Amino acid sequence: MSNPESFIDEVSEEVRRDQLYKLIRRYGWIAVAAVLLIVGGASFLELKKARETAAAQALGDATLAAMQLETPEARLEALGAIEVDGEAKAVIALLAAGQELGAGNTEAAVAQFDSVINDPAVAESYRQLATLKKVMAQGDTASAEAHRAALAPMTAAGQPFRNVALEQLALVEAQAGETETAIALLRQAYTSSDATGDLRQRVSQLIVALGGDLNAIE
Numbered sequence: 001m002s003n004p005e006s007f008i009d010e011v012s013e014e015v016r017r018d019q020l021y022k023l024i025r026r027y028g029w030i031a032v033a034a035v036l037l038i039v040g041g042a043s044f045l046e047l048k049k050a051r052e053t054a055a056a057q058a059l060g061d062a063t064l065a066a067m068q069l070e071t072p073e074a075r076l077e078a079l080g081a082i083e084v085d086g087e088a089k090a091v092i093a094l095l096a097a098g099q100e101l102g103a104g105n106t107e108a109a110v111a112q113f114d115s116v117i118n119d120p121a122v123a124e125s126y127r128q129l130a131t132l133k134k135v136m137a138q139g140d141t142a143s144a145e146a147h148r149a150a151l152a153p154m155t156a157a158g159q160p161f162r163n164v165a166l167e168q169l170a171l172v173e174a175q176a177g178e179t180e181t182a183i184a185l186l187r188q189a190y191t192s193s194d195a196t197g198d199l200r201q202r203v204s205q206l207i208v209a210l211g212g213d214l215n216a217i218e
Contacts, residue, residue, distance in 0.1 A: 059088055067095065072103040090116045090126040094133070101137055109137050125160045132161055135168055144176040163189045163199055167206075174210060183212040
């Protein structure tokens, strides 16, 4: 006669196995669905990443090919044929504006800059860069007031192009006859902790040209 305890263990094991099978039959589809969801989600993310990479490569190739054409007109036509949106659209607009300037079309270039400046979907850094380039492109064809309004917000602490904006605003003030204001702005740019060597060199030359004392800021 078999050991009663062994028999009870075998029966208990059979009961547990039967319960497990019942649970699998009843809820197994949930586990299968979870596995499919995980696998499907991972595949979708990989596919999305591959598509984004391919799109970025295609955009880069098209942009490079456009910029390698011989004339500004040809480059403009090729850039205009590139279908983009978001920040990529801003980059293409900035490149197109540069080509318009190269072709002598200042108004068309300003329109390209404005398309970036006025697009709320574009990152602030791109909008500020477009603003700087617009001010440089317009020069004295726009009023000092217009340039001040565009540049002043960019000279606040923490702004990405603060030092360049200070330099450009100083040029605006110098052209308006506000020499002391211009020198003060240039000194701010020169003493900025993140000013580059090239910027300090340009600024120091401007300070001297405007009659300022360079030793006072050393």
